[in-house]
Amino acid sequence: MKSALDSKIKGIESESVKRIRIIDFIQNEIIDKTEVRKGTRENYNTLRKQLIKLEEKMGKSVYTHEFNEQYYNTFIEQIRVQNNRLHSVRNAYKSLRAVLRKIALKYKVKVFDLTLELPQSKKVSEIRKVDKVYLTYEQIQKLIDYEPENERYRNAKLIFLTLFFTGTRYSDVFKVKPEYHYSKNGIEFSYARFVTQKNNKEVIIPILKPLADAIKANSGKTAYRVHETQFNIDVKKIIELSGIKEEHTLSYTDSYGAVKFETKEFFKFVSSHTGRRSFVTNLINLIPVTILTKITSHELRDNSIIFSYNKISLLDNAVLFIRELMRLQETDKDHFTLRLV
Numbered sequence: 001m002k003s004a005l006d007s008k009i010k011g012i013e014s015e016s017v018k019r020i021r022i023i024d025f026i027q028n029e030i031i032d033k034t035e036v037r038k039g040t041r042e043n044y045n046t047l048r049k050q051l052i053k054l055e056e057k058m059g060k061s062v063y064t065h066e067f068n069e070q071y072y073n074t075f076i077e078q079i080r081v082q083n084n085r086l087h088s089v090r091n092a093y094k095s096l097r098a099v100l101r102k103i104a105l106k107y108k109v110k111v112f113d114l115t116l117e118l119p120q121s122k123k124v125s126e127i128r129k130v131d132k133v134y135l136t137y138e139q140i141q142k143l144i145d146y147e148p149e150n151e152r153y154r155n156a157k158l159i160f161l162t163l164f165f166t167g168t169r170y171s172d173v174f175k176v177k178p179e180y181h182y183s184k185n186g187i188e189f190s191y192a193r194f195v196t197q198k199n200n201k202e203v204i205i206p207i208l209k210p211l212a213d214a215i216k217a218n219s220g221k222t223a224y225r226v227h228e229t230q231f232n233i234d235v236k237k238i239i240e241l242s243g244i245k246e247e248h249t250l251s252y253t254d255s256y257g258a259v260k261f262e263t264k265e266f267f268k269f270v271s272s273h274t275g276r277r278s279f280v281t282n283l284i285n286l287i288p289v290t291i292l293t294k295i296t297s298h299e300l301r302d303n304s305i306i307f308s309y310n311k312i313s314l315l316d317n318a319v320l321f322i323r324e325l326m327r328l329q330e331t332d333k334d335h336f337t338l339r340l341v
Contacts, residue, residue, distance in 0.1 A: 019063040020103050023051050029102070037197075039171070047095040054078060064103055064111045069118065072096075076124070080255040086124070089255050093124035125257065132250070133269040134278040137337045139244050140164055144210060144338075146242035153241070156234035158214055158223040163275025165211040165340070167296040170272040171197040174225050178207040178215065182319065189322050189341065193314075201297045204314040206322050208340045232271050239267035286328055286335070291321050 026048045031041050054075050055062050079092045100111040148154040162176050178190035190207045215222055249263040294317040322341055329336045
């Protein structure tokens, strides 16, 4: 079985591997592997489809021993034309580079090394920092006041409120359940405790009052699971229906690396990550970053060794978070237009 599979991937019936068809390797060694995370498999399936289009354009199968700078240039130009965002081009570049490295490692063959063999001008650089939307507390109040017309939108609203008031990633949002309780020295709150999917870190996240109220209004149930693609459609609609329709202008980097601007209604910019971004943006200048990053599971990139001395427990960190919010709500009422605790 393995021999037959290897023969198919390599494109030859020889113990000496000289060529591997890239799309077959992606299918058999990544997409078909159940132990590989779903998001990773979806990402590489996108690359596989892009390479199939390259094969159609070239009129032949694409093997590693032939893949060179000319093939790469054709591939990247194809991606640039198909997409209008550098982010998509960068993802394709990184995925292709990773696949070629995996092939070289597994079969001990020489492959075209995008890092070493491409001239700097041909590499897809990191994306420049561009604007992203976030919701203020005034805007989220509009969503809280909005009464959805059906169960689907009610669930989408609860998902977004969970993202907004916990700062979780979408991959973890359905793990947020108020299963634990803290009460000591005048501080009382429920909290969720779980291990994040992306970086496998344990977190303790307090359930803030607006989210607790939303769960209570939902008969004590948290949101049910919905695929992220469907949620990204629904969340735009509920933001629009809640009355957040003003036009907004953001910068973006096009597929050729040029910074451009686009203006459209605010809700059209909203996605699954907007809730997490809003949570952090609304608090980043008010809550100490050492406390906030333990809630959100962000990594502190500062090289200073001082951060390694932050040994506070996750629960004590959550208590400090709640204590800070209680203080800030009383001292900065212009910013905190709704009560979080």
